[in-house]
Amino acid sequence: MRSLPIAMQLIRRTMGTRRGFFLNVLLPAIALSVIAGLFSSLQSDKEIIAISNADQGALGAYMLDIVNQDSLYEVQMQTDLTDKQIREAVAAGDADAAIFIPADFTERLLAGQQPQPVLYRWTEQLWNASLLSSLEAQASSMAASVELLQAASGGAAPDAGKLSELLEQQAKPAVSAEHTPMKLGVVAANPIMIGSVLLFLMLLVSQSVGFIMEDREMRTMARMYTAPLRALDIALGNYLGSILVGTIQLVLVLSLTYFVFGYSPGVSFGAMLLVLECFMLASIGVMTAVAGLMRNAHQLSQINLLIVSPTSMISGCFFPLSMMPEFLQKLANFMPQKWALQAIDRLSTGAGLIDVAQPILILMLFAVVLLIFGGAVLRPSHQ
């Protein structure tokens, strides 16, 4: 193993000094743990809906059934609030939406009129637009019930008792929507923690590739070639060094976040390490391929910024992929980050390693193809 000294040298250069160890190992681990800590406390809460039912009769409560029925929202019953106060609650941001049922709701409904409950919201968003639509459906079916009774009783004013019976019957639904629990990955929807690990990993890899670049630029690489070594030994040594540096950093960072700071997305340490290791190989491929196109290490570090952060964004490292326009989602298939996230997401549902074979294979494919392209960076410069 004549490549080993070269690999060891690369490790020493990255984290051999106290400063290197701090900057390249400790700092990223601490930053990641801070991010993990922040995000576990910032988990989005349910939408809060303030409800004030001023209705004198019984029908207002039926209207609200649709909101109360299940636990999609956090419902705050504030019956003592007036229309104006509940509007204020939304304006002040205490509630995400509010529903007000006016005092004459039952009365007017029975009289065949259309009493209007009020929905307050700050902005129009999908969830409250569909809340509105289901309130409308509820109001419509209540109005229809009244009309049916009217028709049944030959045009006389509907009997409140009969109406209650009808609505009671509706409250014991013949058809209901039964929520089927299904294990979903936690990473795709909240990717920021894993996404940041991927981002840091790419930056760290780009640094060790930068060292190889520097060797090339300073012609120290050319000197290495005068040693009684084959070109392959040198190339292997450099690759091996980059992989080892990345692995050491990865194991340290993961150990710190897993065992010291206690973050885990429900993926075992070993499986996580395996996926990230494959991702690291793919990113070494990306970085060397990019390095092959650059003239010097300084240029490389600048171009890396241009590559690493936007591709991470497109591939869903910071927010769910589904938020992106359709064509960018397709573009994400060309980024290794997407496949690493997908593999970890699947693992977090409790899937076995077999189930993530496809994304892992894709990562390896990235590694192989790009490393071949990047081979140029490992030969001495001819300039």
Place this chain on the structure above:
Amino acid sequence: MRTWWITLTYEWIKMSRMHALLVVLAALPLLLIYLLGSAFDSEIKPAKVAVYNADQGAMREGVDAFWQGADILPYVRPAVLSSEARVREAVQGGTADYGVIIPADYSDKLAAGESVSWHTFDGHDGRKNIAAHSIVRSYLSQVNMKAAAFKVLGPESLSGLESRHTDAAALVKVQTLGGGSDQSFGSISAIQYYSVAYLVMFLQYGGMTGAISLLRQKREGTLQRLYGIPASFSAVVAGIISGAALLGVMQTIIIIVFTKYVYGVDWGGAYWGIALISLLTIIAGSGLALTIASFANTVKTMQTLFNTMLFSMTFVSGGMIAMIQNKLGLISKLNINFWANAALRGLMDGSSRVLVWQNIGILAAIAAVLAIFAIIRLPKVVKQHA
């Protein structure tokens, strides 16, 4: 003055040859603004619902009509799949936001008066789950109403229902208090928000080029040679630093013009205010970079430290996750970005001038402090043995 000007122009010539740098400083912010702006635009995207209807009975027609109806399209986009497993797969893999399965015995059980359930699957996005769920439930509540009428009033009562036409929109009064804009970005749009955040971030990044240039020239020894020329050395250093600052000015112009005319970002029209804020940001950024450079000595360490700081400042001031600054308390305010962002956003949404000037004032104070630090520490940056 002449020395200053000559150094400045030569800095510019040098920088104009660093294509990679120029691309990063101009194209990267524009790219990030585009990506984040399009990911978070407030346009309502309907939830994609995967549907499998196993029922072949009498009710199937009504159910299919519901899924094909135009009135649900603003909220959900149904995709009819051919098996339950496909629906699960689509929801788990994220190609669908929500899944619905209508059981095979739906029509039969309903006709027999027994209770029956549709099976639903929640997807990754909580808000889209709510949307899809409400739509499913409102359809089911109509079915239930008919079933109840059938039970209580007898089958003949339903004949009247078909002819009923109510204007559903009039049934519930809705008031949207915040106007059209999305709450998650305050009173401006996502793309405005991120345009501000990344302008501020990359101006400071541009400010770093001055410090890099000084450190590199010191390392290469070319800076020391300039002691030999019959001109003021401080004018030379000032030329290098202001060359980088001028680059920041160019960046501001490029980013603002591009976002305004290509992305259609409304900057609010107070261009002198924007110019002032940008200038203060550049000064603060350069000051910070030079201060760091005085401790770091090598370009690499300086870059790592500055990048880390800039990244953290952008993050805590809400440049990556919108409005995170409101949840972080004091830490979000202890940086340059927060005040520059707030001032620029204030100019955009036309909030009170007093507030905008307050933010500019604090930004100016930060810039002044950092500039003084930088001037005190400058000898450490430029002199070989200071």
